[in-house]
Amino acid sequence: MIEKDFIPSAYNHTITEGKVSYKSPSNIALVKYWGKKENQLPQNPSISFTLDACATTTKISFKRLNKPSEEYSFDLLFEGNSKEDFKPKIKTFFTRIEVYLPFLKEYHFTIETSNSFPHSSGIASSASGMSALALCLVALEKQLNPEMSDDFFTKKVSFLARLGSGSACRSIEGDIVQWGNHENTEGSSDLFGIKYPYKVHDNFKRFHDTILLVDKGQKQVSSTVGHNLMHNHPFATQRFKQAHENLDKLIAVFESGDLKEFIAIVESEALTLHAMMMTSMPYFILMKPNTLEIINKIWEFREKSNSNVCFTLDAGANVHVLYPENEKDVVFQFIKDELIGYCENQQYICDRIGFGAKQLKMNA
Ligand code: DP6
Secondary structure (H helix, E strand, O other): OHHHOOOOOOEEEEEEOEEEEEEEEEEEEEOOOOOEHHHHHEEEEEEEEEEEEEEEEEEEEEEEOOOOOOOOOOEEEEEEEEEEHHHHHHHHHHHHOOOOOOOHHHOOOOOOOOOOOOOOHHOOOHHHHHHHHHHHHHHHHHHHHOOOOHHHHHHHHHHHHHHHOOOHHHHHOOEEEEEOOOEEEOOOOOOOOEEEOOOOHHHOOOEEEEEOOOOOOOOOOHHHHHHOOOOOOHHHHHHHHHHHHHHHHHHHHHHHHHHHHHHHHHHHHHHHHHHHHHHOOOOOOOOHHHHHHHHHHHHHHHHHHOHHHHHEEEOOEEEEEEEHHHHHHHHHHHHHHHHHOOOOOHHHEEEEEEEEEEOOOOOO
């Protein structure tokens, strides 16, 4: 598919008002997206576990205007309160997607959104937030064009979510999603995420992700600034090539169930992401001392217990502790005994692999 395929022809239905609501999860990348081209296209393919507990719920009430407005007409409520400082982000998003959703200026929208996790937890809400918003908007479009197939619906949501935030395109479906052209993944595309199409060993079913909140502060580097640091980065070419190689290795691991190899790929990806930030200009260290303490504790525990627990990181100090379902009791005990002390206010979130976004029933 190409971008033009997402531009609709004239709609055959009209709708004057209505409501739609979706709950959309966050995701955690195993092979990381870091570096993008024009129009939110990734420099390399990435793959993630869709999460379950960390999610955004968004409701959109829409009303057709008598005549299209000059500017986008919307109100935004975050956790029940009007949130002016979120509006520019939505406006930018609308501007990017209007060519694909030409009705945006024909309606007034009331967007009500809330997260299952605390806003100040240092957990990025852009993946769940942008995917929930894209879901609501394409659901409205489906009312204008009821013939839209389910497959096209999912692809278009992912395509639009990507224009809001790259990783958001991996938050529509579960339980594993790949985004970005990769010659060995059939159907893969830079334009949208696809449900991972190959065999996944039972070892990876219902994997756990306990997120340790090491630093709940504002992000030191916004993702946009971060991605831009990969332009003219001395190691960029090699890194983008490595992501393809790691994805190939992961495809083999998903089939075989080899957890030791899984750990090697996932931890190396996390440290490579941070290495890219440390070696860019300007450079950043986003880990905190407690991030390193936790990593060392995980390595120590793995050594002495032969457990298959491992870690990954996003562009921040928090640590995602990943472990298989059949080790959940022993690893969770280890987390409580030895890791939680390194979290800010002892805070952590218990999450696991989930199965994608869900439409919520509207009462009125
Ligand atoms: C480190 O998706 O937040 O989490 O496209 O600029 O919104 P934008 O970036 P964003 O970047 C996420 C980067 C990452 C790795 C990943 O999720 O693959």
